[in-house]
Every structure is written in C-alpha cells, then in structure tokens.
Amino acid sequence: MFYSALWINREIQNGYMMRNIVAGVTIYEIILSFFITHSIFSILQAFSFFFLVEFFLDIIWRSSLLLIILINIGVGICGMSIGLMIGVFVDSEVKIFLTILIVYFENVIVTGLFWPLVSTSALKLLALISPLYLPLKTAEEQLISGRNDEFKIIYVIEMRIEKILESYMFGTNDVLESSVR
Secondary structure (H helix, E strand, O other): OHHHHHHHHHHHHHOHHHHHHHOOOOHHHHHHHHHHHHHHHHHHHHHHHHHHHHHHOOOOOOOOHHHHHHHHHHHHHHHHHHHHHHHHHOOOHHHHHHHHHHHHHHHHHHOOOOOOOOOOHHHHHHHHOOOOHHHHHHHHHHHHHOOOHHHHHHHHHHHHHHHHHHHHHHOOOOOOOOOOO
C-alpha cells in the first residue's frame, strides 16, 4: 500500500508521467503496467506464503490452494488500489505514511482481526464496508473451520476457475456442461 502511494506521488511530483504521456503513452497504460507488475509480485508473495506454511511450518491446509492464493492476491490488489488513491490525494511522503497507517490500522481493528465481531455488533456494520472484511472472514472460515455455506459464491467461483484450468490443461470442452460440485 505504501509503495504504490509513494510511486504515484513521485510520478506526479517529478513529472515522469507527463513526459510519458507526451511520448505517446496514455495514463491507462502506465497504471496498467503498474497493476501488472504488482500483481506478479502479489502472486509470488502468495506462493511464498504457501510454501513457507506448507513445507517449513508443516501446517496442513483444510481448503483448496487456489482459493487461498486468490484471497492473497485479492488482498494485495486491494491494498495497491487504496495506496494509489491515497497517493493521488496526499502531497508529501510523511503525510502518505501517516495516512496509510491510519487507513491500515482502522481496517485491521474494525474487521475483527483482534477480536470476534460477534461480540461488537456496532462495529459489524462499519466492518462490512471495509475492504479487508470479506477476504479476512473468508480466510478465517477456510483455514479454521473448513468449508462453510456462508461464502458459497466464493466456492462456486473457485470451482469454475478450476474447471476452466482443467479444460485448458487437458484439452476438454466440458466447462459449460459440468455441474458445480
């Protein structure tokens, strides 16, 4: 989050972005290249997290690897987007750092990372609009209690992605005909 905010702020202050636009590159291509590189780093981070937990800590996963990696990538891209938004609105590096601390710790505290949100019903409404709530709740349900019916749409999306990957890898065309498990 801090890196993306710092990047966009330095681009705006130093004028690199305007020089690239004069050279024929649009702002969308600049932001898209930034998203692609950050997505690659997010994928590498998710795989390194899985490798660390699986092989060094010997923790057995109770859900699918694909869902865990997609949740990690989603949280990384969400943090990158928040960082880009903060970098556009804040003008100095110190203010960027302080704003990100406020935004990040508010997300961590409100989403129920330190205590369960069942006991604090007033914070649950505030947590629903927080960007970390659904990934954190899904990861908690997946890692602690296995599969749960509360987040069934995530399982349906996961199964569709698995079917598409299987059909691509093995050359079958039964993606549309296959039923959801």
